[in-house]
Amino acid sequence: MADQDQKLCPELRPKLSVNIGRRRVITGMGTLAAASWLPHSIRAQSIMPEAEILIIGGGIAGASTAFHLAQQGRNVTLLERGEIASEASGQNMGGLGGSGWGNMPGLQSYLTMGSVEIFKQLQNDMGYDMEFRLSGSLTAIHTEEQYEFIQDRVLSLRSNGYDGELLTPSEARAIEPELNLNLLGYMYTPRRGQADPVKSTRAFAHAAENAGASINTGQNVIAITVRGNGGYSIQTDTAEYNCQTLVLATGAWCGPVGQMLGLNIPIVPIRGQMWATESLPPRIFHSISSASSSYAWSQDNGSDDSTPPNLTHKGDLRITRHLYGRQRKNGEIIFGGARQDLGYNKNPDPVGIKINRGHASEVVPLVADLPIARTWAGLMPFSLDGSPIIGKIPLRDKLYIVSGLSSSGFGRGPMAGKLGADYIHTGHMPHVLGESDPARCITEAE
Ligand SMILES: Cc1cc2nc3c(=O)[nH]c(=O)nc-3n(C[C@H](O)[C@H](O)[C@H](O)COP(=O)(O)OP(=O)(O)OC[C@H]3O[C@@H](n4cnc5c(N)ncnc54)[C@H](O)[C@@H]3O)c2cc1C
Numbered sequence: 034m035a036d037q038d039q040k041l042c043p044e045l046r047p048k049l050s051v052n053i054g055r056r057r058v059i060t061g062m063g064t065l066a067a068a069s070w071l072p073h074s075i076r077a078q079s080i081m082p083e084a085e086i087l088i089i090g091g092g093i094a095g096a097s098t099a100f101h102l103a104q105q106g107r108n109v110t111l112l113e114r115g116e117i118a119s120e121a122s123g124q125n126m127g128g129l130g131g132s133g134w135g136n137m138p139g140l141q142s143y144l145t146m147g148s149v150e151i152f153k154q155l156q157n158d159m160g161y162d163m164e165f166r167l168s169g170s171l172t173a174i175h176t177e178e179q180y181e182f183i184q185d186r187v188l189s190l191r192s193n194g195y196d197g198e199l200l201t202p203s204e205a206r207a208i209e210p211e212l213n214l215n216l217l218g219y220m221y222t223p224r225r226g227q228a229d230p231v232k233s234t235r236a237f238a239h240a241a242e243n244a245g246a247s248i249n250t251g252q253n254v255i256a257i258t259v260r261g262n263g264g265y266s267i268q269t270d271t272a273e274y275n276c277q278t279l280v281l282a283t284g285a286w287c288g289p290v291g292q293m294l295g296l297n298i299p300i301v302p303i304r305g306q307m308w309a310t311e312s313l314p315p316r317i318f319h320s321i322s323s324a325s326s327s328y329a330w331s332q333d334n335g336s337d338d339s340t341p342p343n344l345t346h347k348g349d350l351r352i353t354r355h356l357y358g359r360q361r362k363n364g365e366i367i368f369g370g371a372r373q374d375l376g377y378n379k380n381p382d383p384v385g386i387k388i389n390r391g392h393a394s395e396v397v398p399l400v401a402d403l404p405i406a407r408t409w410a411g412l413m414p415f416s417l418d419g420s421p422i423i424g425k426i427p428l429r430d431k432l433y434i435v436s437g438l439s440s441s442g443f444g445r446g447p448m449a450g451k452l453g454a455d456y457i458h459t460g461h462m463p464h465v466l467g468e469s470d471p472a473r474c475i476t477e478a479e
Pocket of ligand 1: 089090091092093094095112113114115116118119120121122123124125126127128129252253254255282283284285286290304305306307357369410411412413414435436437438439440441442443444445446
């Protein structure tokens with residue numbers, strides 16, 4: 034079991050003064066109150082010792098990058114403006130994994146299957162309780178068109194060495210008893226899994242801290258300066274940090290943080306929203322989804338110069354329904370699915386939640402009668418071309434990014450962080466990151 038003592042555990046740390054090993058960062062309301070009478074220029078004067086590598090962003094991408102770099106013995110500091118997992122990495126559905134490594138693994142296989150291996154490492158070898166399990170997933174088929182589409186997909190997956198099976202409703206219900214028998218069938222993906230988003234992301238940050246990284250929460254980065262003698266100076270509300278190498282892992286906020294460096298990073302915030310029932314005894318065992326959206330996006334993915342592919346809406350207009358869900362270990366049944374470009378609006382929309390609940394009820398009729406206990410929304414980092422952006426940004430010296438993980442960054446973030454860390458540590462690009470090269474899309478801001 035890893036040393037999960039209260040002093041180090043991010044959620045259990047005292048707010049006022051956070052002991053972070055070699056460094057001490059003052060954070061929380063008490064600090065704000067004590068410092069609020071000072072002019073801003075004086076308040077922002079605490080200058081921290083220089084870090085070799087500084088990561089901005091305490092989601093799964095940043096926390097995993099920090100963990101893997103610290104494991105390699107590198108001097109790492111992570112800055113997060115809220116708490117660890119306070120944005121998408123703590124708000125997602127918790128679905129993981131893909132369809133296997135395949136005969137010729139590409140980036141997608143590395144990110145999904147590699148992440149599953151890292152989840153196993155943290156939970157099984159290091160003793161973190163992340164509620165991780167390889168549950169498998171079932172995708173509901175509602176129409177003849179979707180049936181043909183999924184049939185082709187299963188054939189293609191299998192001929193390329195991946196796993197996937199087409200089940201009759203009766204076969205599916207034999208392994209997931211609450212499924213609707215009256216649909217056309219279900220696709221079974223045995224290698225998919227699930228984990229708790231907050232516990233998992235905090236486990237990565239904790240493991241990073243145990244390996245020697247400094248994890249500094251409550252540090253909102255407001256300015257970044259390229260230093261004349263190399264490296265970067267990073268200004269937060271309360272302190273100044275300096276580093277040689279800078280890593281951007283700011284998820285849906287890569288755009289504004291890129292602007293601080295004079296760069297245009299084509300990542301847009303896409304709102305996803307979810308709802309939960311009260312806790313129930315175990316009723317749902319797999320992750321559940323629907324083929325409605327993947328079929329619709331196979332016909333037209335809706336992308337254009339300023340719109341990423343595979344959204345549920347174009348402007349205000351709904352293009353497709355989208356569904357994913359599972360039952361959490363605490364008994365809540367959770368579902369969600371919308372992907373809408375609404376800027377930085379994180380308020381859940383009751384109309385969308387109602388549509389999603391109707392969709393979920395078609396697949397798992399049980400939920401039609403269960404009241405909604407709570408709803409929430411978060412912002413996913415969608416790159417404009419739909420592919421991850423992981424690697425070196427050649428327009429600046431020693432600048433890296435681990436982002437663009439879109440709607441599946443929880444299941445791909447751990448390996449994205451490891452690949453990013455390997456790149457930084459060795460100075461050589463892991464060959465699979467050719468597909469995610471930032472040089473393809475990051476430009477000087479105009
Ligand atoms: C409702 C919903 C459901 C989802 N379901 C799934 C799922 O089932 N499976 C899956 O794989 N993925 C899912 N996702 C997507 C997944 O959550 C994201 O792709 C992933 O969490 C992105 O991780 P990240 O670390 O890049 O970004 P984030 O988790 O958003 O982390 C970025 C961090 O950077 C910090 N930051 C930003 N700007 C600054 C600044 N100026 N200074 C300091 N810190 C800053 C933010 O506070 C934030 O904590 C879902 C997302 C949502 C919203």
